Amino acid sequence: MTHPTEAPAVPAPIDHWIGGAPFAAVSGRTAPVRNPATGEQIATVGLATEAEVDRAVQAAEAAFPAWRALSLTRRADLMFTIRQLVRERRDEIAELITAQHGKVLSDARGEVTRGLEVIEFCCGIPHLLKGAMSEQASTGIDVYSLRQPLGVVAGITPFNFPAMVPMWMWAVALACGNTFVLKPSEKDPSVSLYTAELLRDAGVPDGVFNVVNGDKVAVDALLAHHDVAAVSFVGSTPVARYVYERATAAGKRCQAFGGAKNHMVVLPDADVEMAADAAVSAAYGSAGERCMAISMLVAVGDVADPLVAAIERRIPAVTVGDGADPASEMGPLITADHRDRVASYVANAGGEGGRVVVDGRDGADGDANGFFLAPSLIDDLEPGMAAYDDEIFGPVLGVTRVGTYEEAVALVNENPFGNGTAIFTRDGGVARQFSFAVQAGMVGINVPIPVPVAFYSFGGWKSSLFGDRHLYGTEGIDFYTHSKVVTARWPDPATSTVDLGFPQTR
Incomplete structure (x- = not known):
């Protein structure tokens, strides 16, 4: 007798x-x-x-007039409701992040919390959109x-923060009326679909928030679409440059955030143990898959x-x-x-x-089929070496040695x-001088x-950002709104005359 095998x-x-x-999805591509x-x-x-991208954009376009006309008080009320739902469902969101990205649950919860902070900021949108008179x-x-919304805007977001980075975009954009x-x-797309359901449950009208999963085809379609007014992007520098050039050539407003090679300078007067704790935390958290990870340690002097x-x-x-194991402090990387x-x-x-001081290839634990790599430490790196020059985006900390603060x-x-x-x-004086002189967008x-x-x-600055506005905060409000100035006069018709001179204040 034969037994059917289980499918x-x-x-x-x-x-x-x-x-x-x-x-x-109908493309057949997966x-x-x-x-x-x-x-x-x-x-x-x-x-x-x-065609699917166009359908999403048209849904957003159809929803825009009513969403824009919604009172600031009502929009703020919705942001408060969204905030509450994210707080209540933080653990569910974190579990989705861990399942598809791999970061440990505590780190995933922290990601949601940092996104939640921007939602909380947007609860003050009536104040944030105030003009002057x-x-x-x-x-x-x-x-x-006046500050008025742009219309339909798009966000193209990275794998490493599937909840937080989108929140940094959509929360500000929606609050501003886009x-x-x-x-x-x-x-790791499921967090975005979960977000869509959460926003629906909060009362956000249909079409105000849409998700299209895809690859370069979807990206190019958004960059070229005539009804998309602005694009926010976070990813690698080559792609950021491509997105910025394509978007701006199509007449769109664009902010495109690229890569990083973040240096941590340690001076001889620093507390060595505290600096070591910070370096390990910042280099290996989330398996180094953070654009703000410390990847180069600059050790000064002895x-x-x-x-x-x-x-x-x-x-x-x-x-x-x-990452689902509470004992884990660092999970796998995103792909093999x-x-x-x-x-x-x-x-x-x-x-x-x-000089490889610690080789992470020798210490990876976890499932043999998982994408694990333990922390690595490489000393004596210098500019011109690949491990120094490239954004590695993994649990590899490099060390370069210099003799002076100036170097x-x-x-x-x-x-x-x-x-x-x-x-x-x-040394507070040196720290102040460093913040004054260093060429980077964020300084610790x-x-x-x-x-x-x-x-x-x-x-950031330089090749870490293409565009002139940063994410969230007041610059985010600037990015997602047009500024309009109104000059108003209510004269007595009896005083009206023809005057061909250039308008002057009188």
């Missing part, structure tokens, strides 16, 4: 969200969604066609300013040897494993290809003159990236990951 489980499909409801801790395919995401700017003339089309990473030794002592205590690429920098560092600042300023930087010192003083709080703005 293999079919990975669950992940579709789009258009016009307030799920929308099944991508696998995997659990990075096991390598197992857990879902299949449909990749959008140009000058009565009697000229005789009988008042002048006042409608939104989100194109998340196809590697602090280098004790600092490297202190970091080396700490690395074996970092528990690498499945990315893990192998990161590992190649460790493998090749010695041949370029670097350290020069290294930071000569780097083509300018996302974030930090200095560890007990004894703070290794200086991501600004929600009422400031996030963004």
